[in-house]
Amino acid sequence: MTDTAIVAVVPAAGIGSRMQADRPKQYLTIGSLTILEHTLLKLAAHPAISRVVVALSPDDEYFEQLALHNADWLTKVYGGETRADSVSNALAQLADHEWALVHDAARPCVSNEDIANLVSQIDNPLFSGGILATPVKDTMKRARPGEPALVLKTESRDNLWHALTPQLFKAGQLREALADALANGIEVTDEASAMEYAGVPVALIDSNPANIKITRPADLPVAQFYLQHNLR
Numbered sequence: 001m002t003d004t005a006i007v008a009v010v011p012a013a014g015i016g017s018r019m020q021a022d023r024p025k026q027y028l029t030i031g032s033l034t035i036l037e038h039t040l041l042k043l044a045a046h047p048a049i050s051r052v053v054v055a056l057s058p059d060d061e062y063f064e065q066l067a068l069h070n071a072d073w074l075t076k077v078y079g080g081e082t083r084a085d086s087v088s089n090a091l092a093q094l095a096d097h098e099w100a101l102v103h104d105a106a107r108p109c110v111s112n113e114d115i116a117n118l119v120s121q122i123d124n125p126l127f128s129g130g131i132l133a134t135p136v137k138d139t140m141k142r143a144r145p146g147e148p149a150l151v152l153k154t155e156s157r158d159n160l161w162h163a164l165t166p167q168l169f170k171a172g173q174l175r176e177a178l179a180d181a182l183a184n185g186i187e188v189t190d191e192a193s194a195m196e197y198a199g200v201p202v203a204l205i206d207s208n209p210a211n212i213k214i215t216r217p218a219d220l221p222v223a224q225f226y227l228q229h230n231l232r
């Protein structure tokens, strides 16, 4: 296993509008911990990860109440208007040579095994970066614009994957790629989008679909099941 410096970068500055809760979704609790605590503690406990940088909203009024808020392994930065801005702000805390393992705060169910599998790719000299992902299982439909939603066409699901997180790239390369993509108006909904725009090969690492992104209310009981049954 590599002894290269790997720093977890956690964008946690969102408002969770799709969750329609009384607080940003990362501060909803599952069991005895908030979603953010589940995620940060899992990353901090992973032997491959040296430290964690978390991007918080400037308006965040919850983080300081968490027991881990002043942990010595944790660096806090302000997030930005978009997820990509939050990641870029956090990357300022990393040296170019360090590997950035970017992981959504909203994905607490990621398994240690999948993290280890992604990180182990660093030992391959041909590896330039990669993401946890899972092949699409359902038939995929493209809708016509407007309401009611009507099928425009069925998209081929051949070689179609769900991109998950963590996403692992050299911090210097990712910093440059994000700046370049954003400067050119490229839609960046994940780090891989920027690296693809930069022409960097991105490995798809097949991983457990239990690594859901908690987004809507129906996701909470599913995440609770996975976390409480330690399913991976």
Ligand SMILES: Nc1ccn([C@@H]2O[C@H](COP(=O)(O)OP(=O)(O)OP(=O)(O)O)[C@@H](O)[C@H]2O)c(=O)n1
Residues within 6 Å of the ligand: 010, 011, 012, 013, 014, 015, 016, 017, 018, 019, 025, 026, 055, 079, 080, 081, 082, 083, 084, 086, 087, 104, 105, 106, 107, 213, 214, 215
């Ligand atoms: N400006 C932003 C927007 C999102 N995020 C983070 O990026 C992750 C994935 O984003 P998403 O699931 O879309 O979270 P929200 O943006 O909070 O959700 P919504 O789109 O429903 O408002 C989350 O951990 C969120 O906190 C962030 O750090 N900074």
Ligand SMILES: C[C@](O)(CO)[C@H](O)COP(=O)(O)O
Residues within 6 Å of the ligand: 083, 104, 162, 163, 164, 165, 189, 190, 191, 213
């Ligand atoms: C990064 C991500 O989780 C990969 O699927 C996803 O793109 C985040 O999207 P969001 O709209 O910011 O939740």
